[in-house]
Amino acid sequence: MGSLASAKIVVLPMADKHPDLEPAAAAKPAAAETPAAQAAASSHAAVVASELPVPDPEVIRTASLTQVFWNLLARITRERIITVALACISIGALFLFWYLGTKYRLEFYIRFKNVPTPYEVYQQLTQVGLSNKYLVNIAISVRRILFGFFIAMAIGVPLGLAIGKYQRVRDLFMPVVEIMRPIPAIAWVPMSIMLWPNNEASIVFITFIGAFFPILLNTIHGVHSLDGVLIRAARCLGASEFRLFLNVILPGSLPHIFTGLAVGMGVAWVSLIAAEMISGQFGVGYFTWEAYSLVDYPAIVLGMITIGFLGLACSGIIRMCGVLLMPWLAFAPGGRR
Amino acid sequence: MTMVMANTEIHKGFIDVRDMGVVFGANDSKVVAVDNVSLNVQPGEFVSLIGPSGCGKSTLLSIVAGFMKPTRGEALLDGKAITKPGSDRGVVFQQYSLFPWLSVRKNVEFGLKMAGVEQSKRNTTARALLDLAGLLSFENHYPDQLSGGMKQRIGIVRALATSPQVLLMDEPFGALDTQTRVVMQEILTNIWQQFRISVLFITHDIEESIFLSDRIYVMTARPGRIKAEIKVPLPRPRRAEMTDTPEFMNLVQELKGLIREESLAAMAPEIKDRGLSGFGMKVGPKGVGEIF
Numbered sequence: 001m002g003s004l005a006s007a008k009i010v011v012l013p014m015a016d017k018h019p020d021l022e023p024a025a026a027a028k029p030a031a032a033e034t035p036a037a038q039a040a041a042s043s044h045a046a047v048v049a050s051e052l053p054v055p056d057p058e059v060i061r062t063a064s065l066t067q068v069f070w071n072l073l074a075r076i077t078r079e080r081i082i083t084v085a086l087a088c089i090s091i092g093a094l095f096l097f098w099y100l101g102t103k104y105r106l107e108f109y110i111r112f113k114n115v116p117t118p119y120e121v122y123q124q125l126t127q128v129g130l131s132n133k134y135l136v137n138i139a140i141s142v143r144r145i146l147f148g149f150f151i152a153m154a155i156g157v158p159l160g161l162a163i164g165k166y167q168r169v170r171d172l173f174m175p176v177v178e179i180m181r182p183i184p185a186i187a188w189v190p191m192s193i194m195l196w197p198n199n200e201a202s203i204v205f206i207t208f209i210g211a212f213f214p215i216l217l218n219t220i221h222g223v224h225s226l227d228g229v230l231i232r233a234a235r236c237l238g239a240s241e242f243r244l245f246l247n248v249i250l251p252g253s254l255p256h257i258f259t260g261l262a263v264g265m266g267v268a269w270v271s272l273i274a275a276e277m278i279s280g281q282f283g284v285g286y287f288t289w290e291a292y293s294l295v296d297y298p299a300i301v302l303g304m305i306t307i308g309f310l311g312l313a314c315s316g317i318i319r320m321c322g323v324l325l326m327p328w329l330a331f332a333p334g335g336r337r
Numbered sequence: 338m339t340m341v342m343a344n345t346e347i348h349k350g351f352i353d354v355r356d357m358g359v360v361f362g363a364n365d366s367k368v369v370a371v372d373n374v375s376l377n378v379q380p381g382e383f384v385s386l387i388g389p390s391g392c393g394k395s396t397l398l399s400i401v402a403g404f405m406k407p408t409r410g411e412a413l414l415d416g417k418a419i420t421k422p423g424s425d426r427g428v429v430f431q432q433y434s435l436f437p438w439l440s441v442r443k444n445v446e447f448g449l450k451m452a453g454v455e456q457s458k459r460n461t462t463a464r465a466l467l468d469l470a471g472l473l474s475f476e477n478h479y480p481d482q483l484s485g486g487m488k489q490r491i492g493i494v495r496a497l498a499t500s501p502q503v504l505l506m507d508e509p510f511g512a513l514d515t516q517t518r519v520v521m522q523e524i525l526t527n528i529w530q531q532f533r534i535s536v537l538f539i540t541h542d543i544e545e546s547i548f549l550s551d552r553i554y555v556m557t558a559r560p561g562r563i564k565a566e567i568k569v570p571l572p573r574p575r576r577a578e579m580t581d582t583p584e585f586m587n588l589v590q591e592l593k594g595l596i597r598e599e600s601l602a603a604m605a606p607e608i609k610d611r612g613l614s615g616f617g618m619k620v621g622p623k624g625v626g627e628i629f
Contacts, residue, residue: 235421247450
C-alpha cells in the first residue's frame with residue numbers, strides 16, 4: 001500500500017515538531033512505525049559513522065541488527081511453534097482416534113466395522129484423487145457455490161442496506177423474510193425441482209437460499225449497529241442520500257456484512273451438499289452419496305474430507321478479502337489482535 | 338502553509354434563533370424542552386450556550402444544525418430558514434464522529450469529496466488543515482489509532498474543510514480529561530482566530546465558556562429559557578494565563594451563581610428545598626420484604 005509507506009516517511013521529520021503529543025496516542029503510532037524507525041535509525045547511524053572516526057562501525061551496526069532480528073525471530077517462532085503444535089495435536093488426535101478405531105475395529109455402541117482405515121482413504125485419494133471424474137465433481141460443486149453465493153450476495157447486501165435504512169422498505173420486506181427464513185434450504189429441494197427448468201438451476205437456487213438469509217440479516221444488523229452520529233456527521237458535511245449509502249452506510253456495515261458472507265458461505269455448502277445428495281447428478285455431495293450406494297466406503301471419507309477442505313478454502317478466501325478490504329479493523333478496539 | 342479558506346466575507350454567518358419552543362411527546366408525556374428562546378450569533382462571533390444538563394441546549398444546536406425542527410419559532414442563517422443539514426454549517430459532536438474506515442486525511446477530505454472537489458485540491462486543503470491542527474504526521478493513520486484529543490481536533494478541522502459560515506460545537510471536549518481539555522481550548526481559540534467564523538458552542542463548563550467566548554447565554558433548567566446574557570470583555574487572543582486574572586475570576590463567580598441555581602432546580606424539587614446538606618441515607622431497608 002503506497003499510502004502506508006508515505007506515512008512512515010512523513011512521521012519522522014514531524015516527530016520533533018510536535019513534542020506535545022498525547023502520550024497514549026504517541027506511543028501507539030510509535031510502536032506501529034518501528035520498522036521505519038529502525039530503518040531511519042540505522043541510516044542515521046550510517047551517516048554519523050561516515051563522519052566520525054569510530055573504529056569499525058559496521059560491526060556494531062550489524063551486531064545490533066542481527067540481535068533485533070534474532071529476538072524478533074525467537075518471539076515469532078515461539079508463538080508460531082505453540083500454535084502449530086496445538087494445531088497438530090488437535091488434528092492428530094482426530095486421526096489417532098480414527099486410526100485406532102479402524103485398526104482394532106472398535107465396537108462400543110458406535111461401530112468401526114465398516115469404516116475404512118486412513119490408509120485405505122489415502123489409497124483412494126491416489127487412485128481416484130486425480131481422476132477426471134473426481135475433479136469434475138469438485139469443479140461442478142464449486143461452480144454451483146459461486147453462482148448461488150454471488151447471487152445471494154448481489155441481492156442480499158443491497159436489499160439489506162435498504163431494509164436497514166428505510167422503515168418503509170423494512171415494513172414491506174421483513175414480513176416475507178420472517179416467514180421464509182425458518183424454512184431450511186433442504187426443505188426447498190422438492191419445490192425447487194418443480195420450480196426450475198433443470199437440475200442445475202434448482203441446485204444453484206438451493207445454494208442461494210442457504211446463503212441469502214445470513215447475508216441479508218447480517219447486513220441489516222450492520223446498518224442498525226452503525227453509530228447514528230456518523231450519519232449525522234456525513235449529512236452535515238453535505239452528503240447526498242446516494243453518497244450516504246456509498247460512503248458511510250456501506251463501509252460502516254462492512255464488518256457485519258463480512259460476518260454474513262462467512263456464515264452464508266458455510267450454510268451454502270451445507271445446502272449444496274444436501275441438495276446434491278438428494279437430487280444431484282455430479283458434485284461432491286453426489287460423489288459421496290454415490291460412493292455409499294456403491295458400497296465404496298473409502299470414497300465416502302474422501303468425499304467428506306474434500307467437502308471439508310473446500311469449505312475451509314471458501315471461508316478462508318472470504319476472511320482474506322475481509323482483511324484486505326477493512327484494514328482499519330486492525331486498530332479497532334476489541335478488533336483483530 | 339497559509340490558510341486559503343479563511344472567512345473573508347466577515348458579514349456572513351449570522352445565526353438568528355427567534356421565539357423557539359420545542360416540545361417532545363404529546364398529551365400526558367409532553368415535555369417542554371425549550372421554551373421561548375431567542376438568541377443570535379453575530380458574524381465572526383464566538384458565542385457559548387451554557388446551562389445544566391437536560392436544559393435543551395443540545396436540542397437547540399440540533400435545530401440550528403438542521404437535524405430536527407422546532408415546535409414553535411424558527412432558526413435562521415443569514416436570513417434564511419434552516420430546514421436541513423448542510424455544509425454551510427460545520428458541526429463538531431461530543432462523541433467522536435470520525436469515520437473509522439477512512440484515514441485521518443480522508444476524513445478531513447470527506448466534505449470536499451461530497452462537494453465534488455477534485456482529489457488534488459482536496460488533498461492540499463486537508464493537509465493544510467491537518468498542519469493547523471498539528472496532526473499532519475498522522476494523516477495516514479486511522480482514527481482508532483489516535484487519542485480522544487486528537488480525534489476531536491480532527492473533527493474540528495474536518496468541519497472547517499468545507500469553509501462553512503458557522504461552526505456548531507456540541508460539548509466537543511466533554512469526553513476529554515481536564516488537561517487535554519485545557520490544551521484543546523487553546524488550540525480551538527487559535528484555529529478560530531485564523532478563520533474568524535461564527536461559532537455556537539455548547540458546554541456546561543463555566544471556565545471553558547469564558548475562555549473561549551465573546552458572549553455567553555446562560556440557560557435555565559428544563560424548560561430551557563435564556564436566563565442571562567453575559568459579555569466577555571477579555572482581550573483577544575486569549576492566553577491560558579488569563580484564567581488567573583481578576584476579571585476572569587469575577588466572571589466565573591458570576592456565572593457560577595447563575596448556574597448553581599439552575600443546577601439545583603434541575604434536580605428533584607425536594608433537594609432544592611432542603612439544600613444539598615439534606616443528603617444522606619436516612620434508614621436502610623429493614624428486610625427483604627421491603628426491597629421486593
